[in-house]
Amino acid sequence: MIVLARLIVLVLLNLAILATSAQAAKNFVDIERVISPGGIEAWLVNDASVPVISFRFSFRGGASLDPVGKQGLAKMTSTLIDEGAGDLDSQAFQRRLQDLSIALRFHAGRDTFSGNMKTLSKNRDQAFDMVRLALTKPRFDDEPVSRLRAQLLSGLRRDQEDPDAIARKTLAEMLFPNHPYGRPVGGELKSISAITADDMRGFIARRLARDNLYVAVVGDISAPELAGQLDRIFGALPARATPYAVTEVEARADGRTRIIDLDVPQSAIVFAQKGLKRKDPDFFPAFVLNHILGGGGFTSRLYDEIREKRGLAYAIYCFASSYLDGGMFGIYAGTGEDEITKLVPLVCDEIKKVQDQVGPQEVARAKAQLKASILMSLESSASRCEQLARQLLVFNRPLSVEEVVGKIEAVDGPSITAVARRIFTTAPTLASLGPISKLEDFDGIKRRLDA
Numbered sequence: 001m002i003v004l005a006r007l008i009v010l011v012l013l014n015l016a017i018l019a020t021s022a023q024a025a026k027n028f029v030d031i032e033r034v035i036s037p038g039g040i041e042a043w044l045v046n047d048a049s050v051p052v053i054s055f056r057f058s059f060r061g062g063a064s065l066d067p068v069g070k071q072g073l074a075k076m077t078s079t080l081i082d083e084g085a086g087d088l089d090s091q092a093f094q095r096r097l098q099d100l101s102i103a104l105r106f107h108a109g110r111d112t113f114s115g116n117m118k119t120l121s122k123n124r125d126q127a128f129d130m131v132r133l134a135l136t137k138p139r140f141d142d143e144p145v146s147r148l149r150a151q152l153l154s155g156l157r158r159d160q161e162d163p164d165a166i167a168r169k170t171l172a173e174m175l176f177p178n179h180p181y182g183r184p185v186g187g188e189l190k191s192i193s194a195i196t197a198d199d200m201r202g203f204i205a206r207r208l209a210r211d212n213l214y215v216a217v218v219g220d221i222s223a224p225e226l227a228g229q230l231d232r233i234f235g236a237l238p239a240r241a242t243p244y245a246v247t248e249v250e251a252r253a254d255g256r257t258r259i260i261d262l263d264v265p266q267s268a269i270v271f272a273q274k275g276l277k278r279k280d281p282d283f284f285p286a287f288v289l290n291h292i293l294g295g296g297g298f299t300s301r302l303y304d305e306i307r308e309k310r311g312l313a314y315a316i317y318c319f320a321s322s323y324l325d326g327g328m329f330g331i332y333a334g335t336g337e338d339e340i341t342k343l344v345p346l347v348c349d350e351i352k353k354v355q356d357q358v359g360p361q362e363v364a365r366a367k368a369q370l371k372a373s374i375l376m377s378l379e380s381s382a383s384r385c386e387q388l389a390r391q392l393l394v395f396n397r398p399l400s401v402e403e404v405v406g407k408i409e410a411v412d413g414p415s416i417t418a419v420a421r422r423i424f425t426t427a428p429t430l431a432s433l434g435p436i437s438k439l440e441d442f443d444g445i446k447r448r449l450d451a
Contacts, residue, residue: 031045038231053127054218055118056115072195078107081200090141100119152187163266166433171330251275251327265337271347274328285419286320287370290318292366301354306333
């Protein structure tokens with residue numbers, strides 16, 4: 001029955017691809033480079049089929065630049081930058097967004113500070129004005145600062161009891177010791193408590209400038225119309241951001257193990273190796289590798305061997321984090337406290353196997369699923385805008401559907417095993433949480449695998 005169910009899902013997926021791929025590709029093939037009269041660059045996919053505009057922008061330099069003792073500054077700024085701006089206090093600003101059906105959100109990553117806005121095209125002038133106000137005249141009034149700080153602190157306290165959050169935080173510290181990539185983007189209780197409104201104003205003054213800006217737009221707006229709006233939104237920003245540098249770093253994946261005793265019924269374990277930087281030439285082979293090993297859901301090797309065949313995990317998957325100056329390749333497993341010592345050697349066995357051989361049918365299936373996923377993600381203006389913005393950050397230019405599909409299609413078995421051998425050079429670094437009595441022989445298993 002399981003095999004039949006998989007077959008049915010794959011057939012339905014292929015039917016969906018046939019139904020959607022032609023239109024999705026058509027909607028993403030005509031990418032225009034737009035330059036405003038003031039010299040601001042954006043990339044546009046004009047689509048007037050729906051009266052909606054999706055707008056994404058990013059500034060280089062994010063949480064990795066947070067000062068020591070003020071970790072979480074970029075994150076806290078992202079939560080407060082739209083809580084009042086110009087003559088509008090927090091309630092008035094949010095009410096205007098709601099009245100005009102404008103969705104506006106900001107986000108702080110390790111290497112970027114970004115925002116996304118979605119609006120009906122009839123409200124575009126008001127929507128772009130709201131973005132301009134947030135970027136150039138944020139208020140940081142006492143009431144929203146106190147309210148949002150309390151929310152961030154509450155979230156950090158919950159994370160202190162969350163095995164998954166603790167495991168990921170511990171792993172980052174192990175992989176990137178004494179480096180900004182090893183610090184949590186969301187900061188710590190003490191650092192969030194120390195951040196002031198002036199700190200956030202300083203962050204904006206240093207980071208939000210026209211020379212480190214990337215803009216992606218999809219929807220019901222023409223290139224000439226967008227060119228005029230770009231200066232309206234971003235023209236008042238400083239011409240240049242404060243220069244910065246993040247030390248290039250390679251993840252310290254040296255086979256160390258850290259076990260944290262936690263009185264919980266389930267155990268969480270994270271395996272990690274050094275990953276690839278965003279602009280690495282092996283980016284696409286690693287992309288397919290991730291899908292085959294654990295990122296492909298029920299078709300991946302780890303899911304099949306560990307969850308499907310043996311029932312040793314309630315969740316298991318791969319994840320790849322590629323930063324501007326470093327990266328990590330990880331595997332997460334959530335498992336019962338009695339199963340972890342059985343699970344670890346099986347994961348390590350699969351890591352070894354993928355370095356030796358990947359069959360042509362397995363490669364073909366992974367590439368087909370990845371291409372289908374990309375095409376099916378282009379059905380809405382918001383998802384297409386997200387894809388476009390991500391490509392700008394990774395490749396410094398947008399890629400057409402044909403280019404992305406071509407790069408995936410060029411990946412073969414030897415290139416996948418080669419990048420696997422490049423990534424998995426040592427036994428994985430491990431962070432595990434659970435009852436310590438159940439994990440007492442865990443390090444012995446790990447040492448045997450290191451041999």
